[in-house]
Amino acid sequence: MSDARDPLRARLALATGRSAGRLSKALGKGSGSMIGGRLALRVDPGVLHAVAGERRSVLVTGTNGKSTVTALVAAAISPGGAVVSNTTGANMTDGIVTALSADRTSGLAALEVDEVYLEPVARGTRPRVVVVLNSSREYTRGVSLKSTLEHWRRTAAALPSDCVAIVNVDDPLVTWAFETAPRVVGITGGLYWRGDALVCPACGSIQEFTEQSWSCPGCGRRRPTPDWTVVPDGDGWAVEHDGRRTRVDVTVPGRTGPVGGAFALAAADALGVDVAAAAERVSAVADVDGRYAPYRLGDHVARLLMLKNPAGWAEAIDVSVSTGRPLVVAVDPFGPKDTATMWEAPFERLAGQRVGVTGGRTADAVAILEAAGVHPVEAPDIESALGTQPPGEVMVACNYPAFRRISKQFRGGTP
Template sequence: MTQLSLRAQLASALGRSAATLSRMTGRGDGSVIGGRVGLMLEPDLLRKLARDRKLALVSATNGKTTTTRLITSALLELGEVATNAFGANMPAGHVSALSTHKNAPYGVLEVDEKYLPEVLDTTGAGVVCLMNLSRDQMDRAAEIWLLAQKWRNALSGKPTHVIANCDDPLVTWGASTAAKVTWVAGGQRWKEDSWSCPECGGPLERKDADWACRECTFHRPEPQWVLDDDAVIDPRGQRWLIDIQLPGLANRSNAAMALAVADAFGLSVERAMPRLREVTSVAGRYTTVERDGRQARLLLSKNPAGWLEAFDVSDPNLPIILSVNAQGPDGRDTSWLWDVDYRILRGRPVFVTGERRLDLALRLEVADVPFALCASFSEALAMQPPGRVDVIANYTAFQQIRSEFGRAV
């Protein structure tokens, strides 16, 4: 790697010290404050830290933290990898990640959808992985069509190799201006945000996995990689069983995207797959925590598409605790709860908590889903008989629960 300037070295070192102090004092994991300190001292620090590294950027509404973790695990087969493992997905988090692993030749960075154009321009990353776009944080996020347009503009004219999910029309449109695209049929269970053509506004016609606009030439491209239930078919037609420990169809899709990215780095499926199996939990997601004989499995869900995937992973034979907040990182607007079909929970013991438990309680009442209202997560957990229980929580509610168990990872 190119030697950093003295100013950049000092900024990076002070940022790492700030991050360490943050962890020691229990204020956080240091993944944001360290980057902020570094950028204050050297505003161009991200560009300097990214220089001469082989970087992959990962962006999506859902699944980017998990996919980042899977790609990172795979690329460790090639050497040291710098990554923002705990989801600090804006430039400060990227600076902290690259500074912490200052000699790593590889980097895999999760990037907030809105920041992708800026981070791509700054880092000059050679690989970008784009998975899905759906509504999220509705009170302050732009319309997802506008996000796709920003991706489209950011990729135009750049030599970046894009790995993109061709089953999502918005992702396809956003990625289609890139110089090189590897299309992955990663699936799209949540289709409620992509019934209209992003190119002309006409209706999209869907038949099985295929889709096309009725009024223009925009259509699903032919994929090089195909997710086929519990396996992935590579560009050479070879079928590989996706042998991972993370549950659910969404994570098999994440794994398929990760394998395609690994291939772009020259890493074969045969070498990458065992590395993917090593990932058992991602920043607390899918972790099981225990208290007083009760084993609670933690599932994160932030928006309607995410709830659909959480229901897929959840065990229908178990009681379930639902927790919803509406703090800044969640988005203040909880109207998205009405887009989630909670009828799937009928017949299960359901317990509702979180700062916005009354919003969720009303939604369940309308869906004719019986529930018990609880003042806190601890109360909800104490109401369970000894044994297993599933927990689905949105972002800040999930972090609060993690904190009760020492931020279980």
């Protein structure tokens, strides 16, 4: 995978991108990962194929959880060899070009991919595995859910014949989009938010849901039988596959962690990596860019959750309810829709509980929680917000700007 294999145009593109990235970093304009890849693509639109080379790549996409599951996938497939990954979260084509060009020797790649960039990334990398977590509205990008699903369906139909699509069968939108893939493996990925999946994408009928399944009375589509199932295992979780049971120990609280682990183990298995060895590596992942890592402040241990849509807020609420860990909410200004997503989330599941609230949009968050029967307690800062809860572990649910601010603050402390 050396530069000698690249055509002249690709080498020129990469050189241009590296120079731009170094300049951007020197001027304090960022890490340079985006601008470097962007300029490289302008010089040679096919440069992604050049830097991908013959690697066996796993692409991870979905509305929520991409960064976390990508980190778990990178760990799970590592027994198979060196792995390159876009760990900075630059998940569009330009950021992926930069990540792959920085490591030309690793034979494996675990790549987080923005939902609407899946097609060009898949075309450029020819992946062996595509992991699809979930699908719901995304307010921050201005792209409709319908167009994203159609994009996915076209991409799935064009995947290489040796590619495996590992999909969340509990999400009927994901299932529909990837039923055109050459090979599909199903995971019990859960569906905490059903508000965006009520209408069948195939026929427009109202879908029917039970606690563990879904079906469409109009066209007869129904939840496929999963190949990998997440099940309770003593005081933890395990994954069942082909009559085998593999314990999954992850630091991510609630069912979110083992579900991500199941996707990672299935990806490792698709690449021929021993599942037990993959599970051991997965258990060592403690932090994903500040997410989930425990930060101790006095008598409290805070775990940060970064949320951007109703599905994410619903998942955070479920983690709090299912683990019994109290919740603190931190919301900073983030455009005109920064708290709109919270109104749809099922905060009524926390009715009667005290929830500390902090950040630049505290008044909005307080109104939302009061409407749901929650007892919000306003706090001037994150330390005071944690102080509204008993000593111990606390889940801190943040929108994007609050997450960035608080995680930076916490990293100056003692994880």
